[in-house]
Amino acid sequence: MRKSIGYAAILGIAMIALIYFLSSGLFPGKEGDLVDEQQIDENLEPTEQPIASLPEVSNHPETKEIALEIEGVQQTVEMTRFSDELNTYVIYVDESLFTVEDGLSQTITAKESPLITLTIESVPDQTPQQVARTRAEQYRQDFSVKAPVEVTDPLGALHLEGSSETEELDVYLLMNPMQDVTFLLTLRYPEGAEENYAPRLQAMISSFQMEDMRETE
Structure with a gap:
């Protein structure tokens, strides 16, 4: 019984940590950023991944x-x-x-x-x-x-x-x-x-x- 409670507590802590990580801005897919799947490097940390920016259209005359x-x-x-x-x-x-x-x-x-x-x-x-x-x-x-x-x-x-x-x-x-x-x-x-x-x-x-x-x- 104690082991089950312990496992549940650990799982709960892990879920809270995961939610915090996803919403903290450390994850490269936060709202407003575009991640090009072809640019993802598995050898880099999430914060080091390149972020795709929107093309600049101002180089075309208005x-x-x-x-x-x-x-x-x-x-x-x-x-x-x-x-x-x-x-x-x-x-x-x-x-x-x-x-x-x-x-x-x-x-x-x-x-x-x-x-x-x-x-x-x-x-x-x-x-x-x-x-x-x-x-x-x-x-x-x-x-x-x-x-x-x-x-x-x-x-x-x-x-x-x-x-x-x-x-x-x-x-x-x-x-x-x-x-x-x-x-x-x-x-x-x-x-x-x-x-x-x-x-x-x-x-x-x-x-x-x-x-x-x-x-x-």
Whole structure:
């Protein structure tokens, strides 16, 4: 009986010590810090492990003038830098005509029509080809979808194209090998928006840049 009580006391002390250690800030996974699993060195103490810092996006200008052609007329539009919460990418958005909703994915929506959208999302541990196969099956419920092809314009990516009687679909898939993540940039807009909005959406997509999440301090 005494041994059981002793073991229970020792176990209780050990649990209290473990809870204190995890909440003390000595553990490298405290809130606000990112630990890159590939950077963990088993020969180092927890306090000596490198901590991954968020990429610095301020090296990208806050605004940028981007040239585009609308209805046959060359224009220069000033766009504003936008990045997600973890700074995994940078894109420039025409804030005069679009708003940005941030969440698990980011959706850029035309102010005049909620049917005109550019959605940015990421899928970990899958290649663009794998994601394209899965998404193509989903899109075929509403669109006639072509086979994916590699493109270089508006950016280097795997491209899925689809259309319905009333709507156009363009999906650009590209992998960030620095994160082992596939990004999807999905354009949806109704027929009739090609001349005015499609060039602006394509220009925003062309500004998309992925960031290196492996930087440590």
